[in-house]
Amino acid sequence: MPQKPGYQMWVIIILIGLIFSVAYFNQGSGAIIITKSKFEDMLTSNDVRRIVLIRNQNVVEVTLKTEALENAKYKSELDNKGSFGLSAGPHYMYKIGSIESFERFYSELNTKLTQNGIDTVDLEIDEKGDVTGMIFQWGIFFALLFGFWFLMRKMTGQGGPGGQIFNIGKSKAALFDADNKVKITFDNVAGLEEAKEEVKEIVDFLKTPDKFTKLGGKIPKGALLVGPPGTGKTLLAKAVAGEAAVPFFTLSGSDFVEMFVGVGAARVRDLFKQAKEKAPCIVFIDEIDAIGRSRGKGQMPGSNDERENTLNSLLVEMDGFSTDSGVIILAATNRPDVLDSALLRPGRFDRQISIDKPDIVGRDAIFKVHLEPLKMDKHVDSKKLAAQTPGFAGAEIANVCNEAALIAARKDKEHVGMDDFQDAVDRVIGGLEKKSKIISPEEKKIVAYHEAGHAVAGWFLEHADPLVKVSIVPRGVAALGYAQYLPKEQFLYQTEQLLDEMCMALGGRAAEELIFGKISTGALSDLERITKMAYSIVTIYGMNDEIGNISYYDSKQSEYNFNKPYSEATAEKIDVEVKKIIDTSYKRSKELLSKRKEELEIIAKELLEKEIIFQADLERLIGKRPFEHQTNYDTYTNGKSIETIKSEESKSTTSVDSEKVTPKTEDTSSSVPSTSEDVK
16 A cells, blocks of 8 residues: 655645745736836826836836825726735836837937926836746755655655654564464474474463463563574564464564664654554564663763663563563574673563574474475485584575575476585585686695595594595685584583594694695694684683693673683693693694505595595495494484484483583584685
């Protein structure tokens, strides 16, 4: 439905009409037009007080004397004309042909009048602007007026609530109700079973509130969805609205932010006013950290922070309605550490629902949802795909499925095959493949031995992650090769596992020194990774004998904490222990590769020939791994069901510290399988 013009537009239109009306009447267009003979008769009768020649209009304006206006022959004409504002003149108007001929005529007429003893009237010459000139003169003013009005419309969002300058304080929330229903349900949300159980209570309350109130219980006023990006927080909130079949207000935290003072708080009040009118309903605020950051940080003394005013208004409104009003607030953020404590207290967001990245069971369920609309080959197995994508969030799994379909279409295939999914996973992990990148034979040989060093070291280290694929095809911005591993999905790591991971990461540089007698800059990402891991062993996990069971990690560290939690002497000791760990790991890698130099040569030559080799190629070339551990990949390829794996994992749970520990310290939020990317 087209938007009706606001009353401010009518004000502007009326203002323009008044300006044009006044300008029009001031042009003197109400004077009576006369002939040459009558003009001459007026002068002869000595009735004229003033004569003005308008040069740019070829018009002579005649103003009569006051006593002449009482003359019957003039009074009747002027009264019948009903001209507005003619008491002061001009009263009559004489149109001339040319200025030169009129001046000659008037000069001759004055001579004649003087000879007859009649007083003459001096001719005045003037110029007046016409309607076109008036429009040009006022054009700039109106252009600025309309430009300002149009700019304000654009700044505040044209067409919707708050879309006009006088409605800037209106809420910008999008409403989904009976006419515009949310089509998403819990069936569209896979891999979040625990989170769905939490929010199902909200749905039950909206459908049957008596079930809770008759027992004296109170439904939470709000629920905060917390988790890494892409895990399905917004999707779950929409599913709640779809299941409950109630009005659903959705907006982002940044929608409250505006350049004008007080607008954010006004929008908060307007949002809750609309919500109470539509109750029972759900209000969903995405990325609430945009307005919910802790107050008082990074602010100059005495300054007024508009974001804090908006947050204060939100806090007041969330406390301002009763629990039986039917308004439930859902919010999502991936930065819960920066939120104000007043926002998280019971009575506002009573529940914090954690939405983590899915495990292998969740990934399998998510793959099934996204594979359903694809035309797949019969050999595509969601279990294998789930096993090969540890750490992937739901959004990344959707991206893999879409990339696989695009790759298959690029190859003019009728179905999406398993090889297309493998290429899609590589594309998401390592970046765009660049076969056109020119690499010299010497550099290619160095990269091949570097990657072979990773592969062989990991193959013969018991606690290292099993290899899936090794490639020396350049990918991404600067990676000349990469090795992909499948880490076991575990939450606790022992010292031996971390040290083996470091030895495997240093295998590339050790192979370069062993084969060529010198090293290159290709181990940059490896060195960065093992350095952070070594510092984590010493300063975070307390796994070093010299430093002891001490952790210098502060999970709630202040935003402006620049002080180290240890002395300079301790810092020196930490540096010594870190270097000792790295040197020992590098020595182990060199010794291992020296014993396995023959296998190293075999793998490197195979890489130079084929550029890409897989786990099956390593088993064919150098035999199976001398360890009996079965990874999730092996378990899935052997056909064990998801339920069996889940049961085995629950039985093997140990009674140790339940806090999740992530030893991949180079990126604790990483959502890709363990890889070793080598940059030049």
